[in-house]
Amino acid sequence: MLRWIFFVVLYLIMGFYALQGIRTATRQPWVHYCFIFVSLLVIGNFIYQFSIADSGRVLSRPKSYAFGFLLAMLSFQLITILFLFGEDIFRLLVGTYNKWFNTDKEFTIPARRRFLSVLGLGLAALPFGALLYGMYKGKYNYKVLTYELEFDDLPEAFHNYQITQISDIHSGSFDDYKKIEYGVDLINQQNSDVILFTGDMVNNMASEMKPWKTLFGSLQAKDGKFSVLGNHDYGDYVEWETSEAKAKNLEELKAMQKEMGFRLLLNENSYLEKNGARIALIGVENWGAGGFKKAGDLKRAVAGIQKDDFKIVMSHDPSHWEQEIIHDDHHYHLTLSGHTHGMQFGIEIPGWFKWSPVKWRYTYWAGIYEELGQYINVNRGFGFLGYPGRVGIWPEVTVIKLKKKGLT
Template sequence: MARWVIFTILYVALSFYVLQALKTVTKQPWWSYLYIAISLVVMANFIYQFTVGEETGRVLSISKSYAFGLLLTVLTFNIITILFLFSEDLFRISTGIYQRFFGAGKEFGLPARRRFLSLLALGVASIPFGALLYGMYKGKYNFKVLRYTLEFDDLPESFDGYQITQISDIHSGSFDNRKMIEYGVDLINKQKSDVLLFTGDMVNNMTSEMLPWADLFGTLKAKDGKFSVLGNHDYGDYIPWETEELKSKNLEDLKELQRNMGFDLLLNEHRYLQKGEDKIALIGVENWGKGGFKKAGDLKKASAAIDKDDFKILMSHDPSHWEMEVINDPYHYHLTLSGHTHGMQFGIEIPGWVKWSPVKWRYPYWAGIYKELGQFINVNRGFGFLGYPGRVGIWPEITVITLRKKALT
């Protein structure tokens, strides 16, 4: 209870501060009334959703996600505005103190707020405010097909031109628009790739989240099959369970559901993709992540029955696994496919110019193709979303990778 009181006091204080900018910019009181009304409704809805309205058994229901998203939007607007106002207030206070001790009047007084600066503050703050709203309304289903061609000296001849579609981080428990998910699934199938690889996090927490969507994702197809691995959210570790048996059953149900949908789920295992006499080793590990994430992945076990000289594609949900274990493994893993980061669902990307997201401070390999020690990784930005129910600048991704045999020079 105390935390909600503290939260309310801080939120109201921030909102009151921002209100000063509105009063400086316009004499029309209805702007202030509108801002007060929006701020109070957003705050009340957030408190309600996370207390009285909390849905049992889920970390973030759809309604809770939107409550969080709207709160984040308003807080971002407030904080940016306050950064401008606070800098001006430091100047106003300094000026007042100077006038008190060195001025002619010897009286302390604060200069009036400058309308231009308040207008600038509100204008700048409105940019992320609008972007976050757009991210919830449109951005989260703004599916992008990203294409890469990767060359290898030792790619088997028969696999020259072989096409892989990778998807990751479906997070079906967050979906709220079947028409747009149908569009995304159709876009995956339109790539007509040789193989489809899903790199984990099918659900947020519970297998039941995928049941309304299983028939749709079951229509995904590829000539050489579709394969999957587990992500950290698939284990159900982030919600309380009445018994360990129920938690274990949830995981087993998810494994079975994936198989029923046509996925070959690799649990620290491998398969061979075969073309005539040529083959590629496809290795799939369970989740392995740094910083407290589950470390169920066993690379040695998954690769125990393959040859060191095989051409290898590794599916591992968390890119920190590649960074900390895979790169320096005695086996050479030609291509690793990961997800997990979502690109934080927020950032700025202008191909060839800018690629930035705050998540880079946590994951050095956070989106797209990287190469180290002659080995590639692709970190997929994710098909779905989690937490904030939207995406800004980092759009949902369908990756298409074409393997090429490097020409002799």
């Protein structure tokens, strides 16, 4: 209770300070009242969703949107305050100087104060608008990212073999069937040889996937569809009444994936075959550093695989690649991961520049990386979680074409 009081008081103080900037920039009372009304509505809804209507650790859609609107409002307040606070500190220092030396000068430049208020409000409107856009359209702004990777030891029969990777569906967050249908059609339009899904089909419960089962079951690839589990698929973030209920939920999700045509690889492997040649597909259960579930068993997953086989690993969390896979006795040519979502927020100019705060948590957080002659692709995710939107880091469908070095 005390933390709620502290947070609300801090929010109101920040809101009052930002209001002063608005009053300086415009003397229209209706603007002031609108800001007050929206600020109170946002904090009121947030408190209601996360306390009165709280459903435990499950992040429902109403809670996600309450968080998203609060994030947008806080970004607006903070940037406005940064501009006004610097001005106030300067005024305080000059006022103290005048009082200390008994000068009669009064420091007041209303025109500068108004200029800073207008500038601060203008800049604050950018992240505020971007976060609202991210919730309205950005979360369904699907991008197809295509890569060609060359290997010396790729079997010649698999030259130009095409993989579509999707990850982090998070079906419990979806709220627009037409947009999801468009995304699924986009996956099918790639006409890839195989579709690989790298975990987090749901947020918490298998039931979240039921409305979308037929749609995702329509995904087609001539060599099939394969999947692994992500940290959210185990139901660890739900306060289950019994351990049996939790286990039943996981079995339901496994059965649902089978009904949709996915072969779920649970620390096991399979071979993709073409014209008498084959490559090994290895599926590892979730293994994550930093407190995430470690159900993955790489040694068990590669049982029966030969060291000279060409290998593709599916492992949800890229920290697994960093800490175990690239240092293993086997040489794993390509690992496919997801998990990070690219934090759903950042700045990216494809092929030139990418940045997101998630880089401070994960070394490998989006796109293709190479270490020790081995590749990883970290998919930015098909869905979204927490903040119900995306800004700058868009939902992704990855297409990877395997190439035999020396062939055209």
